[in-house]
Amino acid sequence: MQKTTPIILIAALLFTGNVVALEGDTIPLVAPQKKGGMPLLEALDNRQSIRSFSPEELSRQDLSNLLWAAFGVNREDGRRTAPSARNWQQFDLYLIMPGGWYVYEPNHHALIKLGNEDLRDHAGSQAFVKTAPLNLIYVADHDRMAGAGPANHDFYSATDVGFISQNVYLFCASEGLATVVRGLVDRSRLHDVMKLRPSQQVVLGQTVGYPAK
Ligand SMILES: Cc1cc2nc3c(=O)[nH]c(=O)nc-3n(C[C@H](O)[C@H](O)[C@H](O)COP(=O)(O)O)c2cc1C
Numbered sequence: 001m002q003k004t005t006p007i008i009l010i011a012a013l014l015f016t017g018n019v020v021a022l023e024g025d026t027i028p029l030v031a032p033q034k035k036g037g038m039p040l041l042e043a044l045d046n047r048q049s050i051r052s053f054s055p056e057e058l059s060r061q062d063l064s065n066l067l068w069a070a071f072g073v074n075r076e077d078g079r080r081t082a083p084s085a086r087n088w089q090q091f092d093l094y095l096i097m098p099g100g101w102y103v104y105e106p107n108h109h110a111l112i113k114l115g116n117e118d119l120r121d122h123a124g125s126q127a128f129v130k131t132a133p134l135n136l137i138y139v140a141d142h143d144r145m146a147g148a149g150p151a152n153h154d155f156y157s158a159t160d161v162g163f164i165s166q167n168v169y170l171f172c173a174s175e176g177l178a179t180v181v182r183g184l185v186d187r188s189r190l191h192d193v194m195k196l197r198p199s200q201q202v203v204l205g206q207t208v209g210y211p212a213k
Contacts, residue, residue: 032068
């Protein structure tokens, strides 16, 4: 009970700039909107890579909806909006934002703050990465891929990340956001600055924001 008040306060204020969450804080996202959006066929017709971003931060609702669409829980048994081989759910979504960096916690639909630093300088070599409000970093945890032979680890990481990325593409197409998935990430640098475990592998990045005006 004692923890509830600060967590709610942080959730309410984090994205208005009135409070700085601390490292390790869990920040609940607002409930995702699971109805509406553009008809799927229109979203497919609009899907494209866009590389010009407004620096404006995503609204709390758009951020919540985006993460749920990307790889949120959509069934009571904990399964997700994107498939994963053998339901390993081996991907974590790290978020690099101007005010800090986070990891998405899907079961509570929350962010866990990992640091206050702006890591965008480390998030990719293309210029827009450093000014866009959100870079998603897709990180596979090979410890979760029980029973996959060593030769299959990279294969299933490469296949499963595509579903998450495409969910983000379709969500962005539906909501008029800009996005581009990126293989141009310095994997070992990000592994270092995000203090990942040896079993974790940075696979791709994906930049998201409102389109440049
Ligand atoms: C695995 C993968 C890696 C990619 N890496 C980059 C990248 O590092 N930088 C970039 O600007 N675009 C990247 N793209 C986007 C492609 O360039 C883009 O999808 C392609 O040009 C087709 O354009 P479209 O997405 O608008 O159809 C990547 C796409 C994929 C599937």
